[in-house]
Amino acid sequence: MSEITLPASLQGVAPVKSIRTPASLEYQYSAGRASSRFLNNVAQKRLVGQRCPTCLKVYVPPRGSCPTCGVATDEDVELTDNGTITSFCVVNVPFMGTLMDIPYVSALIVLDGSDIPIMHLIQEVPYDEVHPGMRVEAVWVPDDEIGATLESIRYFRPNGEPDAPFDSYKENV
Amino acid sequence: MDGEQVLTAPVTIEYPFRRTTGPVIGAFMTGLREGLIVGIRGADGRVLVPPQEYDPLTAEDLTEIVEVGNAGVVTTWCWIDEPLEGQPFDRSFAWALVRLDGADTAMVHALDTGGDPSAVHTGMRVQARWRPARPADVEADSKADDGGRYREGHILDIECFEPVTDSAGAIDQLAADQEVAR
Numbered sequence: 001m002s003e004i005t006l007p008a009s010l011q012g013v014a015p016v017k018s019i020r021t022p023a024s025l026e027y028q029y030s031a032g033r034a035s036s037r038f039l040n041n042v043a044q045k046r047l048v049g050q051r052c053p054t055c056l057k058v059y060v061p062p063r064g065s066c067p068t069c070g071v072a073t074d075e076d077v078e079l080t081d082n083g084t085i086t087s088f089c090v091v092n093v094p095f096m097g098t099l100m101d102i103p104y105v106s107a108l109i110v111l112d113g114s115d116i117p118i119m120h121l122i123q124e125v126p127y128d129e130v131h132p133g134m135r136v137e138a139v140w141v142p143d144d145e146i147g148a149t150l151e152s153i154r155y156f157r158p159n160g161e162p163d164a165p166f167d168s169y170k171e172n173v
Numbered sequence: 174m175d176g177e178q179v180l181t182a183p184v185t186i187e188y189p190f191r192r193t194t195g196p197v198i199g200a201f202m203t204g205l206r207e208g209l210i211v212g213i214r215g216a217d218g219r220v221l222v223p224p225q226e227y228d229p230l231t232a233e234d235l236t237e238i239v240e241v242g243n244a245g246v247v248t249t250w251c252w253i254d255e256p257l258e259g260q261p262f263d264r265s266f267a268w269a270l271v272r273l274d275g276a277d278t279a280m281v282h283a284l285d286t287g288g289d290p291s292a293v294h295t296g297m298r299v300q301a302r303w304r305p306a307r308p309a310d311v312e313a314d315s316k317a318d319d320g321g322r323y324r325e326g327h328i329l330d331i332e333c334f335e336p337v338t339d340s341a342g343a344i345d346q347l348a349a350d351q352e353v354a355r
Contacts, residue, residue, distance in 0.1 A: 004196045007240040009209055016202035016326030018193045026258075027184040036180040148180055 034064030034073075039148035045140060047079040049114050057115035061150075081138035081153070083111040083118075084164040086172040090127050105130045109156055110172045117172050120150070124157035132173065135161035197226045200238045202326035208303050210331075211238050212276050219277035242274030244300035244337055249279075252290045261333055264288045271299055271334055283333040292336060299334040 031039060034050070038061040041048040049060030050073035057066065058077045065072050088107035091100070105127045108117035122130050123139070137159035146152045194202055197213060201223050204211040213224030214237040221229070228235055250269040256262055261283040267290070270279035284299060286292035307313065307323030314322070324330040 002234045002236045004200060004236050004238060006200060006238050007211065009207065009240055010200060010203055010211065010238065013203060013207060015196070016194060016199050016206060018191050019202060019327060021190045021192050022187060023190065024185060024187040024259075027186070029182050029184045031180040031182075033179055036178065039180055040178075 032064065034062045036148075038062055039150075042150065042152050043146055043148040045143075045146060045152070047081055047111060049077045049079055049111075051075045051077050058113060059116050060111060060114045060118060077113060079111045079113045081111070081140075082159055082161075083109040083114075083136060083156070084169050085122070085130065085132055085134040085136060086110050086117050086169050087132060088122065088130050090130075103127050107136075107156070108172070109136060110169055115171070118150075120153060121155035122157070123155040131163075133163040133166060133169065135159050135164060195226065197224050197235070197238075200224060204240070205328070205330035206324045206326040208306065208324060208330075209240055210243065210273060210301065211240050212273075212278075213237060214239050215277075220275060221278050222273055222276040222280050239275070241276045244298060245271045245273035245276065245279075247284065247293070247295055247297050247299055247334075248272050249295055250284060250293055252293065254290075261329060265290065266333070267293045269293070269299070269334060282328075282331060285333040285335050298337040300337050301331045302333050302335045304330050304332055 049058045050062035052066035054069040105122040110117040136156040138153045212220045212222030213235045216228040216231045248270045250267045265288045267284040269284040272279040
């Protein structure tokens with residue numbers, strides 16, 4: 001780029017070098033029937049997945065159909081709020097909009113009786129002790145704060161059980 | 174499903190971009206902050222407003238920033254009956270192409286006629302309505318999406334264009350200019 005020549009009126013004033021150009025998209029998200037049902041159960045402190053009638057895998061949160069077999073799922077399966085860490089990530093980058101102090105751990109947790117992991121936070125354990133196979137349990141918000149959101153679970157923490165054997169969660173790694 | 178309620182929730186996805194302007198667009202934005210409008214001289218001598226970094230015909234670098242007038246002529250326009258979120262007005266207005274005095278191209282901006290579409294016509298003279306300069310004792314609001322209340326180097330430093338009350342001869346002027354252009 002060659003040198004710019006400015007009119008007298010712009011000489012000697014501080015130049016504008018950048019501008020804010022935010023782009024904002026506003027949606028009304030509809031959870032749909034399957035997720036709404038799941039979240040309404042969460043509001044009752046229950047975790048309810050659904051089993052595929054063909055491959056028998058239990059999905060949580062259920063989406064109303066099996067992504068592998070392409071068939072509708074309608075058998076509800078009540079799950080516990082205990083599970084096994086299959087994978088995790090130590091987060092060292094602060095994101096806009098998070099209230100978490102770094103570092104914190106985000107993990108994939110396969111709930112007992114289900115065949116697909118959910119993602120949630122791991123707390124009450126040093127981040128460098130988190131590992132695949134670690135057994136964890138949900139810590140819920142106080143009963144009067146529970147609602148139809150996965151934020152009703154504050155985080156998961158070790159439940160004190162010995163590690164799950166690799167074979168028990170290898171399908172989810 | 175036993176008549177269960179489907180849950181909905183508002184979701185906003187926002188990308189909080191800040192982009193660098195480079196010297197040419199930067200000069201335009203600096204001009205707006207200072208309350209004046211600048212263009213750039215093209216390879217053929219025409220003045221392009223807003224300024225472009227490269228000549229639209231020859232693609233060569235353009236470098237000569239030129240100040241143009243605060244007022245000009247509407248060359249074409251589009252009436253917005255029901256403004257959308259984020260547009261400059263919450264009442265009806267026009268998007269107009271305005272060829273400013275001293276410029277050879279038109280730039281788009283909002284034209285406010287108080288909600289009256291019959292007050293808009295091609296060839297009318299309009300002038301910029303400016304935001305006030307930011308007082309020295311007021312901090313810049315770096316987070317305001319629209320640049321804030323004061324002129325900060327943002328296209329909405331010009332709130333809009335508005336009719337020049339004495340517009341006699343404007344249509345003739347446009348016609349004459351078009352004659353010259355042909």
